[in-house]
Amino acid sequence: MTKALSGRQAQAARNDEVILAAARAVFVADPGAPIAAVAERAGVGISALYRRYASKEELLRKLCSDGLDRYIAESEKALSDDRDPWVAFKAYLRALVDADTNSLTQRLAGTFTPTPELFEAAGRASELDRAVFARTKEYFRPGIVVEDFAVILEQITSIKLGDETRTRQLRHRYLTLMLEAMHRAGEEPGGELPGPPPSMAELTDRWRA
Template sequence: MTSAPMSGRKAQAARNDELILQAARAVFTADPGAPIAAVAERAGVGISALYRRYPSKEALLQKLCGDGLRLYIEVSERALADDGDPWEAFAGYLRGIVDADSSSLTIKLAGTFTPSEELFPLSGRASELAVEVHRRAVAAGVLRPDVTVADIALLFEQIASIKLGGEERVWELRHRYLALAMDALRVPPAHRELPGPAPRDEELAARWVPRT
């Protein structure tokens, strides 16, 4: 059974909502102190349309973090449902969390707003799953036992801090350094070819060019 197509007005509202959330993520992970008007401008929607959906900046931040937690939960549950090779299940979890980029929200938004009541059970569930994914990998003998859940959380944040070049290059570099870290996490240690080319000198130097 397929769901009925949305009306033109509802479809436009859904498109606007997606534009607003994408814009909010980009704006607030770049500058948590940015005004909500910057989100409307980047999304290309009127400020009134934004306020109809999100009555305050805090509500928008709560939504972003809630969506990030749900995605984290989804990736974690998928890894735990994988009954195949234990290392590949854990590696899929690591790649999935890097792709979800929920750590960028943690880096930039933690402590900048009051969590809603909805966020507490989501956060608790995400933490439980992270512990279980970690426990299973250690029990299977594929993850170094001296690596903790907190180590993995900070590893995700380190990788999320990589922002060099355009969007495609950012993802390429993040997966390169994730692969490098995974070789150190694995038991026995692995030494595979790293994905993507290393940063070029000109890419590193470009960070010092003033933005116009």
């Protein structure tokens, strides 16, 4: 049984959630924003923020770590889904779109120095990507590779129109179109995808500070 937090511990945990939510909103909008902007959005003093996170880089690493943890959890859930592989894959991509972890990839890549733990988590995420792809590969049109998914998700999560409800609606609208385009049944006779797929080097080079 999980031990209940004391009043002070519970308040600290709530404050941390508020700080992280504020940091995500601030840095996804502008990775160059000062850490003071996070404190202002969170409604906490800058000294309180620094007691929890000693630097902007530490805060960015925490955001990235949380995003990777969520991505890994959704990937493991997809692999344990015993439904038809294509049905499970569609549910997996929808969950990733709602988790919005790729917004962090787009905006924070190259803005801080990753730790060995982050590289290890990224490696685990990559392994799971390949396992999900292998399980679903027979459903894809020729030419699609596992690295395509990262860019597709970035394209979908770059959509930000209206309020949160409208943004989610539009993201799922275009995800549905993407899924139809990826499925083998949607392939046009003799059609080839333009340009080569993204390489792993292209995807990882963005994380160089």
